[in-house]
Structure formats: C-alpha cells, structure tokens
Amino acid sequence: MNTMSEKKKKSRFAKITMVVVWTMLILTIGSIVLGAITSIQ
Structure with a gap:
C-alpha cells in the first residue's frame, strides 16, 4: 500500500x-x- 501511494500521489x-x-x-x-433480509422474514 505504501509503495503504491509513494509512486502515484493522489490529490x-x-x-x-x-x-x-x-x-x-x-x-x-x-x-x-x-x-433481502426483510423480504425473507
């Protein structure tokens, strides 16, 4: 994650x-x- 953010800095x-x-x-x-839950019950 850190290497990705370092390569491509997001604004x-x-x-x-x-x-x-x-x-x-x-x-x-x-x-x-x-x-889905409400329709099942």
Whole structure:
C-alpha cells in the first residue's frame, strides 16, 4: 500500500472521490442486503 501511494500521489479531490464511491457502494450493498433480509422474514 505504501509503495503504491509513494509512486502515484493522489490529490485531495481523488481521495474524496474514492471515499464517496466506496460510501455509495457500501450503502447500495447494505440496502440490497436489508431488502433481502426483510423480504425473507
């Protein structure tokens, strides 16, 4: 991880974008899982 970040330094905008993308993915997956659990019960 450290060697990758040293070779390719990401800007603040890139880090924010990655955080937003991961948050969206986690929320989407979480809502799908919750929907599946509620439909099963």
